[in-house]
Amino acid sequence: EAEVAQSPRYKITEKSQAVAFWCDPISGHATLYWYRQILGQGPELLVQFQDESVVDDSQLPKDRFSAERLKGVDSTLKIQPAELGDSAMYLCASSFVDSGDTQYFGPGTRLTVL
Amino acid sequence: GENVEQHPSTLSVQEGDSAVIKCTYSDSASNYFPWYKQELGKGPQLIIDIRSNVGEKKDQRIAVTLNKTAKHFSLHITETQPEDSAVYFCAAINNAGGTSYGKLTFGQGTILTVHP
Numbered sequence: 001e002a003e004v005a006q007s008p009r010y011k012i013t014e015k016s017q018a019v020a021f022w023c024d025p026i027s028g029h030a031t032l033y034w035y036r037q038i039l040g041q042g043p044e045l046l047v048q049f050q051d052e053s054v055v056d057d058s059q060l061p062k063d064r065f066s067a068e069r070l071k072g073v074d075s076t077l078k079i080q081p082a083e084l085g086d087s088a089m090y091l092c093a094s095s096f097v098d099s100g101d102t103q104y105f106g107p108g109t110r111l112t113v114l
Numbered sequence: 115g116e117n118v119e120q121h122p123s124t125l126s127v128q129e130g131d132s133a134v135i136k137c138t139y140s141d142s143a144s145n146y147f148p149w150y151k152q153e154l155g156k157g158p159q160l161i162i163d164i165r166s167n168v169g170e171k172k173d174q175r176i177a178v179t180l181n182k183t184a185k186h187f188s189l190h191i192t193e194t195q196p197e198d199s200a201v202y203f204c205a206a207i208n209n210a211g212g213t214s215y216g217k218l219t220f221g222q223g224t225i226l227t228v229h230p
Contacts, residue, residue: 004157006157033218040223041222042118042120042203042205042220042221042222043203043220044220048217056217091157091158093157098216102148102160103160103218104160105158105159106157107155107156107157108156
Protein backbone atom coordinates (compact mmCIF):
# COMPACT_ATOMS: atom_id res chain seq x y z
CA GLU A 1 0.00 0.00 0.00
CA ALA A 2 1.36 3.41 -1.00
CA GLU A 3 2.25 5.73 1.87
CA VAL A 4 3.33 9.29 2.47
CA ALA A 5 7.00 9.37 3.45
CA GLN A 6 8.53 11.93 5.79
CA SER A 7 12.00 12.51 7.14
CA PRO A 8 13.47 12.90 9.59
CA ARG A 9 11.12 11.26 12.09
CA TYR A 10 12.63 13.17 14.98
CA LYS A 11 14.58 16.41 15.12
CA ILE A 12 16.09 18.18 18.10
CA THR A 13 17.50 21.63 17.55
CA GLU A 14 18.41 24.72 19.47
CA LYS A 15 16.50 27.94 19.09
CA SER A 16 17.71 30.24 16.33
CA GLN A 17 18.90 27.26 14.27
CA ALA A 18 17.46 26.31 10.89
CA VAL A 19 15.55 23.06 10.37
CA ALA A 20 14.09 21.39 7.30
CA PHE A 21 11.56 18.63 6.85
CA TRP A 22 11.01 16.54 3.74
CA CYS A 23 7.86 14.90 2.42
CA ASP A 24 7.24 12.53 -0.47
CA PRO A 25 3.50 12.16 -1.17
CA ILE A 26 1.72 9.14 -2.55
CA SER A 27 2.60 8.77 -6.22
CA GLY A 28 0.16 10.59 -8.47
CA HIS A 29 -1.30 12.77 -5.74
CA ALA A 30 -1.63 16.34 -6.95
CA THR A 31 -2.33 18.00 -3.62
CA LEU A 32 0.14 18.14 -0.75
CA TYR A 33 -0.42 19.59 2.71
CA TRP A 34 1.78 20.51 5.65
CA TYR A 35 0.12 20.51 9.05
CA ARG A 36 1.38 21.38 12.51
CA GLN A 37 0.04 19.42 15.47
CA ILE A 38 0.66 20.70 18.96
CA LEU A 39 0.50 18.03 21.67
CA GLY A 40 -3.09 17.41 22.71
CA GLN A 41 -4.63 19.20 19.73
CA GLY A 42 -5.79 18.41 16.23
CA PRO A 43 -3.62 19.14 13.18
CA GLU A 44 -3.75 22.67 11.78
CA LEU A 45 -3.02 23.42 8.15
CA LEU A 46 0.12 25.45 7.46
CA VAL A 47 0.30 25.29 3.67
CA GLN A 48 -1.42 23.52 0.78
CA PHE A 49 0.05 22.89 -2.66
CA GLN A 50 -1.80 22.02 -5.84
CA ASP A 51 0.96 20.53 -7.98
CA GLU A 52 3.79 23.05 -7.59
CA SER A 53 1.59 26.02 -6.71
CA VAL A 54 0.73 27.26 -3.23
CA VAL A 55 -3.05 27.56 -2.93
CA ASP A 56 -3.31 28.31 0.80
CA ASP A 57 -0.55 29.55 3.09
CA SER A 58 -2.69 31.84 5.20
CA GLN A 59 -1.63 30.11 8.44
CA LEU A 60 2.07 29.86 7.60
CA PRO A 61 4.24 32.22 9.70
CA LYS A 62 6.03 33.58 6.67
CA ASP A 63 8.64 35.50 8.62
CA ARG A 64 10.27 32.22 9.60
CA PHE A 65 8.58 29.40 7.70
CA SER A 66 8.92 28.57 4.02
CA ALA A 67 7.69 25.70 1.91
CA GLU A 68 8.35 24.59 -1.62
CA ARG A 69 7.30 21.86 -4.01
CA LEU A 70 9.42 22.75 -7.00
CA LYS A 71 8.57 19.89 -9.35
CA GLY A 72 5.14 19.21 -8.02
CA VAL A 73 6.20 15.97 -6.33
CA ASP A 74 8.13 16.05 -3.05
CA SER A 75 8.18 19.03 -0.74
CA THR A 76 10.34 20.71 1.86
CA LEU A 77 9.23 22.77 4.84
CA LYS A 78 11.85 24.99 6.45
CA ILE A 79 11.96 26.96 9.68
CA GLN A 80 14.58 29.64 10.14
CA PRO A 81 15.19 30.59 12.87
CA ALA A 82 13.46 28.01 15.07
CA GLU A 83 11.77 29.24 18.24
CA LEU A 84 10.79 27.36 21.40
CA GLY A 85 7.12 27.59 20.42
CA ASP A 86 7.78 25.68 17.21
CA SER A 87 8.10 22.41 19.11
CA ALA A 88 5.36 20.22 17.64
CA MET A 89 4.63 17.35 15.26
CA TYR A 90 4.85 18.39 11.62
CA LEU A 91 2.63 16.25 9.44
CA CYS A 92 2.55 15.95 5.69
CA ALA A 93 -0.52 14.69 3.85
CA SER A 94 -1.52 14.20 0.24
CA SER A 95 -4.72 13.70 -1.73
CA PHE A 96 -5.38 12.59 -5.28
CA VAL A 97 -7.04 15.64 -6.79
CA ASP A 98 -8.02 18.27 -4.24
CA SER A 99 -8.88 18.86 -0.62
CA GLY A 100 -12.30 17.28 -1.00
CA ASP A 101 -10.62 13.96 -1.53
CA THR A 102 -9.33 11.72 1.22
CA GLN A 103 -6.16 13.06 2.77
CA TYR A 104 -3.52 10.49 3.65
CA PHE A 105 -1.03 11.41 6.34
CA GLY A 106 2.60 10.52 6.77
CA PRO A 107 4.16 9.49 10.10
CA GLY A 108 5.20 13.04 10.93
CA THR A 109 8.37 14.72 12.17
CA ARG A 110 8.54 15.39 15.89
CA LEU A 111 10.44 18.68 16.38
CA THR A 112 11.86 19.68 19.73
CA VAL A 113 13.40 23.14 20.04
CA LEU A 114 15.65 23.63 23.07
CA GLY B 115 -14.17 29.93 8.97
CA GLU B 116 -15.20 26.44 10.00
CA ASN B 117 -15.18 25.46 13.69
CA VAL B 118 -15.40 21.84 14.83
CA GLU B 119 -16.16 20.91 18.42
CA GLN B 120 -15.52 17.34 19.59
CA HIS B 121 -16.75 15.57 22.73
CA PRO B 122 -15.81 13.92 24.97
CA SER B 123 -12.12 14.75 25.31
CA THR B 124 -11.50 11.40 27.03
CA LEU B 125 -13.51 8.19 26.93
CA SER B 126 -12.86 5.04 28.90
CA VAL B 127 -14.76 1.81 28.16
CA GLN B 128 -14.53 -1.88 28.93
CA GLU B 129 -13.60 -4.29 26.17
CA GLY B 130 -16.71 -5.30 24.27
CA ASP B 131 -18.63 -2.12 25.09
CA SER B 132 -19.59 0.50 22.51
CA ALA B 133 -17.97 3.91 22.21
CA VAL B 134 -19.53 7.06 20.76
CA ILE B 135 -17.72 10.28 19.89
CA LYS B 136 -19.66 13.34 18.78
CA CYS B 137 -18.70 16.38 16.74
CA THR B 138 -20.51 19.55 15.77
CA TYR B 139 -19.54 21.90 12.97
CA SER B 140 -20.39 25.50 12.24
CA ASP B 141 -20.30 25.84 8.43
CA SER B 142 -23.54 24.51 6.96
CA ALA B 143 -21.79 24.23 3.58
CA SER B 144 -19.34 21.59 4.84
CA ASN B 145 -19.81 18.46 2.78
CA TYR B 146 -17.09 15.97 3.72
CA PHE B 147 -16.49 14.54 7.19
CA PRO B 148 -13.59 12.14 7.79
CA TRP B 149 -12.59 10.44 11.03
CA TYR B 150 -8.97 9.73 11.84
CA LYS B 151 -7.32 7.45 14.40
CA GLN B 152 -3.92 8.48 15.70
CA GLU B 153 -1.72 6.16 17.71
CA LEU B 154 1.13 7.44 19.82
CA GLY B 155 4.00 8.77 17.71
CA LYS B 156 2.22 8.15 14.42
CA GLY B 157 0.35 10.19 11.86
CA PRO B 158 -3.46 10.19 11.68
CA GLN B 159 -4.96 7.26 9.81
CA LEU B 160 -8.33 7.56 8.08
CA ILE B 161 -10.79 5.05 9.48
CA ILE B 162 -14.09 6.14 7.93
CA ASP B 163 -15.59 9.14 6.19
CA ILE B 164 -18.99 10.39 5.11
CA ARG B 165 -20.21 12.90 2.57
CA SER B 166 -23.16 15.21 3.00
CA ASN B 167 -25.43 13.29 0.64
CA VAL B 168 -25.36 10.27 2.97
CA GLY B 169 -26.85 9.96 6.47
CA GLU B 170 -24.99 6.90 7.70
CA LYS B 171 -22.07 4.73 6.72
CA LYS B 172 -20.82 1.52 8.27
CA ASP B 173 -17.62 -0.47 7.99
CA GLN B 174 -17.53 -3.60 10.16
CA ARG B 175 -17.43 -2.38 13.79
CA ILE B 176 -17.26 1.30 12.88
CA ALA B 177 -20.13 3.53 11.80
CA VAL B 178 -20.59 7.23 11.25
CA THR B 179 -23.86 9.16 11.27
CA LEU B 180 -24.48 12.65 9.94
CA ASN B 181 -27.28 15.06 10.83
CA LYS B 182 -26.97 18.01 8.46
CA THR B 183 -29.88 19.88 10.02
CA ALA B 184 -28.30 19.85 13.46
CA LYS B 185 -24.78 20.09 12.00
CA HIS B 186 -23.39 17.20 13.93
CA PHE B 187 -21.86 13.84 13.15
CA SER B 188 -20.86 10.92 15.33
CA LEU B 189 -18.48 7.99 15.33
CA HIS B 190 -19.75 4.69 16.74
CA ILE B 191 -17.41 1.82 17.58
CA THR B 192 -19.04 -1.44 18.62
CA GLU B 193 -17.44 -4.42 20.36
CA THR B 194 -14.42 -2.36 21.31
CA GLN B 195 -11.03 -4.03 21.61
CA PRO B 196 -7.86 -2.90 23.42
CA GLU B 197 -6.25 -2.14 20.04
CA ASP B 198 -8.94 0.49 19.48
CA SER B 199 -7.23 2.58 22.16
CA ALA B 200 -5.94 5.74 20.46
CA VAL B 201 -6.78 9.39 19.86
CA TYR B 202 -9.68 9.91 17.45
CA PHE B 203 -10.17 13.10 15.46
CA CYS B 204 -13.18 14.25 13.52
CA ALA B 205 -12.81 16.79 10.73
CA ALA B 206 -14.95 18.78 8.33
CA ILE B 207 -14.38 20.56 5.05
CA ASN B 208 -16.39 22.82 2.79
CA ASN B 209 -15.52 21.82 -0.73
CA ALA B 210 -18.72 23.14 -2.26
CA GLY B 211 -18.58 24.03 -5.92
CA GLY B 212 -15.65 21.74 -6.59
CA THR B 213 -13.08 24.25 -5.37
CA SER B 214 -9.71 22.80 -4.63
CA TYR B 215 -9.08 25.18 -1.81
CA GLY B 216 -11.29 24.06 1.03
CA LYS B 217 -9.46 23.56 4.32
CA LEU B 218 -9.88 20.49 6.51
CA THR B 219 -10.67 21.61 10.06
CA PHE B 220 -10.09 19.12 12.87
CA GLY B 221 -11.75 18.68 16.23
CA GLN B 222 -9.69 18.68 19.40
CA GLY B 223 -9.50 14.90 19.64
CA THR B 224 -10.84 12.17 21.94
CA ILE B 225 -8.53 9.89 23.87
CA LEU B 226 -10.21 6.48 23.82
CA THR B 227 -9.02 3.86 26.31
CA VAL B 228 -10.38 0.32 26.08
CA HIS B 229 -9.73 -1.72 29.22
CA PRO B 230 -9.29 -5.49 28.81
